[in-house]
Amino acid sequence: TIINEFILKDPEKLNRRVQRDVDNAIADYERLTGDDGKVRIPKPRYSEKPLDSSVCYTKECQSLGGEIRLCAPWVLDCPEENKGS
Structure with a gap:
């Protein structure tokens, strides 16, 4: 239409x-x-x-404790949430 052609020619009107x-x-x-x-x-x-x-047999290593993990729920090998075993 004529209006569309008018709008297409004016960058400001086209942007709006x-x-x-x-x-x-x-x-x-x-x-x-x-x-x-x-x-x-x-x-x-x-x-x-x-x-x-x-795996962890020295006193220093054992003082660190077990494995702690945070992962996204969509990661395939992400375990269900737990508070320790």
Whole structure:
């Protein structure tokens, strides 16, 4: 249309048009999906293992205790959360 050609030739008008169209598309997406746009980061999983004396046999090493691990829940080998064994 003539209006579209007019808008395309003026960078300022084009920028406003693009901004409006993108804002409308985001609002439509949020309305249709229920997504509010907030980033959701799940808490990491925490796990502990008891001291493995076959690997850690000196007094200094044993004073450190067992293995402690934090990992993301989507990591395939991430153990279920526990508070020690």
